Amino acid sequence: MNFALGIDVGGTKISYALIDNNGIIKDNVVKVLTPKTSNEIENILKDIILKFQDCIEFVAIATAGTVNNSNDKVIGSTANLPVGYKEINFTELSDKKVFVENDANCAAWAEYKIGASVNCKNSIMLTLGTGVGGGIIIDGKLLKGKSGGAGEMHFSMSRNKKRQCTCGAWDCFESYASGNGLKLTAIDIVGYENITTYDIIEGANNGDKNFKNAVEIWQNDIALGILGLANLFDPDCFVLSGSMGKFVDVGKIEKFVNSYVLTSPTKIYHAKAGNYSGMIGAVLLGNELI
Ligand SMILES: [Zn+2]
Structure with missing residues (x-):
């Protein structure tokens, strides 16, 4: 079974877990508080990815805020995240491929693939x-x-x-x-x-x-x-x-x-895809788009 690392970045916490091709979470979902500055957020994301990089195919991040069409940067509406967050180039967080998408879009995709709107x-x-x-x-x-x-x-x-x-x-x-x-x-x-x-x-x-x-x-x-x-x-x-x-x-x-x-x-x-539909949807979208 192949795994991706699913991460959900919200204004108050960052959650992450290993998720398989079918959108099933492998072990536990781990949660940490979202740091106050964009530098700290960038560093914590790098640390999380580093821990898993030997056992994953790619990284899929669901985030607050709108995300551009190349799925590498946040472009707006991030009132609950620091201003500099928009400067983060997500593809540079790891040698592995990194995919980022808006959390609500990811959740909608999870519902379409494994939830209420299959x-x-x-x-x-x-x-x-x-x-x-x-x-x-x-x-x-x-x-x-x-x-x-x-x-x-x-x-x-x-x-x-x-x-x-x-x-x-x-x-x-x-x-x-x-x-x-x-x-x-x-x-x-x-x-x-x-x-x-x-x-x-x-x-x-x-x-x-x-x-x-x-x-x-x-x-x-x-x-x-x-x-x-x-x-x-x-x-x-x-x-x-x-x-x-x-x-x-x-x-x-x-x-x-x-x-x-x-x-x-x-x-x-x-909705039926559960509390972690954001990170699950990010992985399922990443499966198709990267
Ligand atoms: Zn309005």
Whole structure:
């Protein structure tokens, strides 16, 4: 069996594991804290790779931020990583081939190869966490666009400048469909700020009227965004992942979307490829592209 080293670089931690051609993790996933400077990140990545270089075919890195079309550099959207991170040339980290791709794109690929969207050649994954990440697969290929950054889920919900998004524009899908969006929706309803998404979900499950209302509005906003994407891309399915994805009633959203969609009915699934879908997807993509 041939192995690759899968690494996931996030704003708070770096995780890594040996992963085989089929996307199966060999031993344990190891996690270390993400250092504060890009030099330290570069050095820690080199150290990790050095430990495994005799038993791997290549290195596959899933990272926060958008990644260029040659899969060797991060080109943008790395608010939670140091500025210099964009200067790292990933191919220079090792004598082995190094492949890097955006973490949400990698996770979308893992779902397509071994998870919820297997056999769906046209699929869109939405990662609902603090923000919203996305990966779009069209005709069995990851949609990258001219720069490599395609699939950013920032498009307007048209709410007359109600919320300013993290990207600076007003009323993006992300500012309503994310965990943070749910929180802002709940704050609008209850009138105080000291709440967490956990409080809201727990409260809604325990029958709290305000929190139930907040969750319903949040799901309606997700459904509206998905309807727009379904009309634009006509995908076989959508996959919802991330820490908030599991709280979405996919059946309800699927029913709403399919009652308005102009293209053709679509399916909506919860993600199945697991917590390490980023690094697994990076290896599975690397298998095909390098
Ligand atoms: Zn935005």
